[in-house]
Amino acid sequence: MITADKRLIVALDVNSLDKMKQMVNELGPSVNFYKVGMELFYSAGEQTVDFLRACDKEVFLDLKLHDIPNTVACSVAALTRLGASVISLHAAGGRSMLAAAAQAATEASASYGVPRPQLVAITALTSLDEVEWREIGGQLPISEQVVKLACLAQSAGIDGVVASPQEAPLIREKCGPEFLVITPGIRPRSAAANDQKRVATPADAIKAGASRLVVGRPITAAPSPVQAVEQIVKAIRGEE
Numbered sequence: 001m002i003t004a005d006k007r008l009i010v011a012l013d014v015n016s017l018d019k020m021k022q023m024v025n026e027l028g029p030s031v032n033f034y035k036v037g038m039e040l041f042y043s044a045g046e047q048t049v050d051f052l053r054a055c056d057k058e059v060f061l062d063l064k065l066h067d068i069p070n071t072v073a074c075s076v077a078a079l080t081r082l083g084a085s086v087i088s089l090h091a092a093g094g095r096s097m098l099a100a101a102a103q104a105a106t107e108a109s110a111s112y113g114v115p116r117p118q119l120v121a122i123t124a125l126t127s128l129d130e131v132e133w134r135e136i137g138g139q140l141p142i143s144e145q146v147v148k149l150a151c152l153a154q155s156a157g158i159d160g161v162v163a164s165p166q167e168a169p170l171i172r173e174k175c176g177p178e179f180l181v182i183t184p185g186i187r188p189r190s191a192a193a194n195d196q197k198r199v200a201t202p203a204d205a206i207k208a209g210a211s212r213l214v215v216g217r218p219i220t221a222a223p224s225p226v227q228a229v230e231q232i233v234k235a236i237r238g239e240e
């Protein structure tokens with residue numbers, strides 16, 4: 001079995017603790033970073049994060065917070081207690097919301113005695129293409145809007161963004177080498193796109209400047225999830 005690579009985050013998009021445990025046990029030491037998103041968290045709650053932490057796995061808690069600054073700050077404080085390494089919120093919540101969240105993460109981590117989670121801002125969902133983007137009022141091309149939101153998030157004290165690999169080079173150029181760029185919309189050449197529109201292969205996402213790749217169905221729905229992980233990790237390492 002291949003050694004784990006923290007640049008791969010596997011999305012555990014299942015609806016029960018049992019199904020989650022089954023996938024984590026199947027993947028074993030080949031994966032050390034998992035994403036708990038809305039489906040799993042709303043189905044099984046905090047015990048999902050507790051289980052992963054007990055297995056020594058890192059967690060990206062992807063609840064995509066988007067509300068007024070006070071509500072998001074208090075939610076970030078509550079979630080910080082769980083010990084996730086990364087928490088997501090929407091860049092479209094605006095500067096005050098982003099700054100309040102960043103401050104809450106710092107204060108809550110000190111008061112709970114846990115490491116400060118990194119906050120990442122959702123820019124434009126990878127399921128959107130230019131047509132749907134204009135339909136919701138997008139004025140700039142998606143790539144320009146994503147970079148604009150990335151710069152806003154960075155200047156408000158946010159640690160990184162979630163964007164498609166297609167925008168990663170522009171974000172890197174504007175926000176520098178330290179800024180976290182997490183890219184879903186990852187599809188190995190043989191995998192179905194499903195509902196994703198702005199996609200790239202694992203190798204291309206890394207070349208584009210992504211720090212970490214989020215991959216769900218190409219692994220979890222594969223005939224052999226372990227083999228799918230091996231292929232993706234090799235691609236990330238430039239060994240394919």
Ligand SMILES: O=C(O)c1cc(=O)[nH]c(=O)n1[C@@H]1O[C@H](COP(=O)(O)O)[C@@H](O)[C@H]1O
Nearest residue numbers: 011037124125126162184185214215216217
């Ligand atoms: O925040 C995310 O992780 C996210 C943002 C985005 O723009 N697009 C996106 O697909 N995601 C998540 O990334 C995962 C992608 O899953 P697959 O399409 O199955 O690989 C899902 O859990 C989505 O919720």
